[in-house]
Amino acid sequence: MPSVPPGEWQRPGPTARQRRNDWWTGLTVAAVAVLNLFLARGGGMFDSEHAAALPEQIWWVLVTTLPLTVRRSYPDVVAVAIAVAFIAGQYRGSQEQQITTGVLFAAIYTLGAWGRDRQRSRILRLSIIGVMFGWLALAFVVFSGNLPGPAATASLMINAVVVNVGFFAFCHLMGDAVWNGVLRRHELEEQTEKLRAAQALAAERAVLTERVRIARELHDVVAHHVSVMGIQASACRRALDKDPVRARTALASVEEGARTAVDELRRMLGALRSGEAEQAAIEKIGIERLPEIADRARESGLAVEFAVYGEPVPLPESLSQAAYRIVQEAVTNTLKHAHAQTLDVRVRYLNGQLELDVTDDGRGGSTTAGGMGLVGMRERVSVHDGSLEHGPHPDGGYRVRARFPYTTGATA
Template sequence: MTTPTSDDWRRPGPTPEQRRLDLYGGLAVTVLALFSLTLTRSTGAFLLGPPPSGPEQIFWTVAVTLPLVWRRRFPATTTLVIAATFIAAQARSAPETQLSGWALFAAIYTLGAWGPDRRLSRRLRIGVIATMFAWLGVYYAVTVGSIPPDAFERAVGPVPPVLAAMVSGVLVNVLYFGFAYFFGETAWLAAHRQHELAERAEELRRSQAEARGRAVMGERVRIARELHDVVAHHVSVMGVQASACRRVLDRDPDKARTALTAIEQTARTAVDELRRMLGVLRAGEAVPDRVGPPAGVDGIEAVVERARDAGLRATLGVYGDPVPLPESVSQAVYRVVQEAVTNVLRHATGAGVLDVRLRYLAREVEVDVTDDGRPTRPANPDGLGLVGMRERVTTHDGTLEAGPRGGGGWRVRARFPVPAAVPEPA
């Protein structure tokens, strides 16, 4: 998404409430300007010269101030109308100048603050201000010759009186138009920044919603992976034991009893692990005391023992000097072994040998699970078991190899880096 530049951004039009305020404000300024005209006529202070007739004075006063009613709806048109009528009123020596001057100030300010087209509003303001200074120069050129000789009889400064009056008028107008331009720019920049803050807040809200959605999806994947690791392994073992029990139930009750005992123990282990997993997933709730710590490398022996109970000649070899592993790494190693053994029990036909090896290397720990069976179906790289192992290994920046061996059977090998804080083996 492209973000518009400051000159490309267009400020939205006024709200209905702001339009009502402009209506009331414009009418109020017009009434005050008529009142100011009455006071000026009462004092006889006609600074611009002999005034026109009374109706014409009222006309110019209303023509300069009343367009403020539309100042935020049509800022460019309002500024041009007020500027043109202001010059015309002064050319006609309209006596009311105070409220008329403030109306011109408000028009230039509004064009800077509310002009929808930034470049156009800037050019119009500069054009209006330049026209006003040109009119000031014309006014000085026309009136300087008609100044009476005794107009500055009390002047005592070092600067010539006429020059001092002209410079003073120019300075006042520079401040007048400069503030109108500056305040308009400031108001527009404030509105632009508020718009940017609103956009960023909306983007933040959307990103937070997306993050929450990703978190929910990640939590679902984690729950599915945990359920698969916990349930699939133990149910597979129980299925193998139940099948063995069925075969020997009539001719060898002792073996059948042993198989049933193994099924009972496996079921209890599965329930304990499910209880532990659900306790971890209950965010913010207290986990019961009977829920033990998550299984780690210490539980690999139990997995191998269950494989033996299922009829496999399973062996476990530990190589190297064992070092304490982070809990997450230890659990990931355990889950990889558990899933690999589960796959042997479920998918390997004719498997009789299972070899599990745990190697403690320099800065790494490696687990290697091999069997001599034949897969009942082609391996599915998108299966939940392989995906779960891959995710666990990738989470710890490790590597995973899973595939058939050259001499037959299947191999799963995972290697996990051990953080530097863990002591290296001697």
């Protein structure tokens, strides 16, 4: 059964091509019916003293068949007109009954398949069928005197009822089946449009999510390296006159940091162009590169202690990358905001958990609540069902601690 109630949907009218086809079909059927009329008269079929004159018979054949030319444009009017003309033609003794009977069945089918108002269409079809059976019964009563006997009359009546019930039921059910098929196709088209709209929306969201991810990655890359470069440049400025050797070392660090930042940016921009470049960029970032972050922090003048506790275990690439970025962001914030002297970075492989602990001795404000860095850390932790703590350390300074569960197994 269709999921859309019949009263809430109307089948669109016929196309221009369908209307043209109806005209040619109606004219062709009318011509064939007129030809069949002459054949029937020549063969003596349905001959009777009550038969109308030839011009009148031609008239009734045309009145019955020509409405087919607009059958899909006005299915209810056509069905009623053909039914009335069919009965009138038989009453007046038209000798063409084969084609016109088929035309009546076609009209009932068309009303079921193309009727705009389903309730009216059903009532009209059932009414026409009921009238036709009433006319059949009346014809048997009127002409029963011409039949050979009661047994023959009963046989003919049963045969006529069975045959007509079969044809009328077939036309009625086929009309409903075609209409319901068109309704289902309409529903499928609507669902297809909704799916397309949903896919477009999902694609837009995916693009937005990818942009946010890339923006976060760019922030992590640029903020860290630029912060280190800024500190090195400041050290170079202070030592330029008093300690040229130290100034040259600082400039070398600035140069190296700029080169590294440019390489990172190239990898990230490559991720925008191809999935392979993106995968390559991901594979080059991971928890095994945390010592590089500690080294760059040392080059910036901080006293850095880096330690790994527990037995390192293989981690999923996405988790390894998230761990790297969180430590990188925490160290970057220390360099930018904390004015710290020392930095302690610890990685702990606990029982089924990875813990990252970054603590400095600065003034206790290294991560601002509204910064992109903190938002990025929260997102990375949330993606991996982890937890994030940040805030002033009880012993002074600032602390960032993240925990991630993992399923690859680890030792305490």
